[in-house]
Amino acid sequence: MHTTIFYxxxxxxxLWVARKLAELLGETELVPIAKYPEIIPQGTIGLVFPVHMxxxxxxxxxxxxxxxPGRPEYVxxxxxxxxxxxxxxxxxxxxxAEHNLTLAAGFGVVMPSNYTPFGGPGPxxxxxxxxxxxxxxxxxxxxxxxxxxxxxxxxxxFWQSLLSATVYKLSFDRVPQMDAQFWVDDKCNxxxxxxxxxxxxxxxxxxxxxxxxxxxxxxxxxxxxxxQAAIQFGKNTAQRPRYHxxxxxxxxxxxx
Ligand SMILES: Cc1cc2nc3c(=O)[nH]c(=O)nc-3n(C[C@H](O)[C@H](O)[C@H](O)COP(=O)(O)O)c2cc1C
Numbered sequence: 001m002h003t004t005i006f007y008x009x010x011x012x013x014x015l016w017v018a019r020k021l022a023e024l025l026g027e028t029e030l031v032p033i034a035k036y037p038e039i040i041p042q043g044t045i046g047l048v049f050p051v052h053m054x055x056x057x058x059x060x061x062x063x064x065x066x067x068x069p070g071r072p073e074y075v076x077x078x079x080x081x082x083x084x085x086x087x088x089x090x091x092x093x094x095x096x097a098e099h100n101l102t103l104a105a106g107f108g109v110v111m112p113s114n115y116t117p118f119g120g121p122g123p124x125x126x127x128x129x130x131x132x133x134x135x136x137x138x139x140x141x142x143x144x145x146x147x148x149x150x151x152x153x154x155x156x157x158f159w160q161s162l163l164s165a166t167v168y169k170l171s172f173d174r175v176p177q178m179d180a181q182f183w184v185d186d187k188c189n190x191x192x193x194x195x196x197x198x199x200x201x202x203x204x205x206x207x208x209x210x211x212x213x214x215x216x217x218x219x220x221x222x223x224x225x226x227x228q229a230a231i232q233f234g235k236n237t238a239q240r241p242r243y244h245x246x247x248x249x250x251x252x253x254x255x256x
Contacts, residue, residue: 001027001073001146003216005046008033008199009058010219012248013111014080018048019139021078023060024142032256033063034040034199036254041070041101047092049078050114054086054160055168056095058175059199059217064095074148075121077106078141082113086160086168089153104255106143109134111144114220116231121243132225179216184209185238187230194222197253 003025007018022028049060053212079088089106096103111130112121121127144151158228190208202215203222232238
């Protein structure tokens with residue numbers, strides 16, 4: 001069974017899930033969504049991506065829009081989240097159906113949160129617990145994918161679906177401009193890593209300082225990977241911990 005997993009990631013959680021699945025499934029190619037490949041879906045197709053604001057991130061939707069007509073044998077998705085998967089997979093299922101694709105199964109995997117303004121990843125013990133459970137869940141997903149199982153997509157409780165229907169929808173068009181809240185403090189040593197890891201190429205350097213150009217995808221790679229923790233978002237991030245998946249390196253993210 002040849003599988004292609006298309007992944008999108010800011011801080012490596014989704015990349016880690018995609019890699020583990022590839023290992024368990026065998027014969028699997030990993031393709032970053034950030035490169036917007038125009039593909040003809042065939043064989044087994046997986047989409048692995050983070051939940052953003054209780055829904056599917058725009059780059060993943062653009063990827064689906066760009067799919068050329070094809071007849072994949074089996075399509076599955078994994079929405080990697082910080083414990084609120086909400087109606088993300090229901091949304092994806094509908095979008096895929098508009099492109100004549102059936103999402104046969106949609107799984108949530110809970111990982112430490114990379115949303116720094118709300119506190120970020122939490123205590124190390126809780127992060128470790130999530131890593132352990134995520135590993136188990138990925139094994140379960142791989143078994144189901146091997147069986148080509150048809151399963152109802154996973155979703156959160158009703159109150160989370162309400163957030164998908166309200167906050168996600170209301171904020172979606174404003175996401176690219178939300179980068180107005182990013183700023184750098186005087187720890188910035190002008191290394192330029194933020195510009196290199198931004199999947200949207202939204203960061204340029206002016207006199208060595210990062211400038212966000214309002215095409216942000218809100219993946220939060222820049223704030224979390226800055227080696228000096230010099231990037232801030234709004235007023236409350238200075239004391240908040242930064243996060244990336246411990247088994248994913250800066251190089252992996254630059255190459256994605
Ligand atoms: C802008 C933004 C919005 C987020 N919204 C949600 C959310 O609605 N529900 C949730 O459970 N996690 C949310 N998260 C957390 C991420 O989904 C989670 O940390 C994910 O594992 C990150 O994956 P990545 O490392 O592959 O980017 C959000 C993160 C960001 C940056």
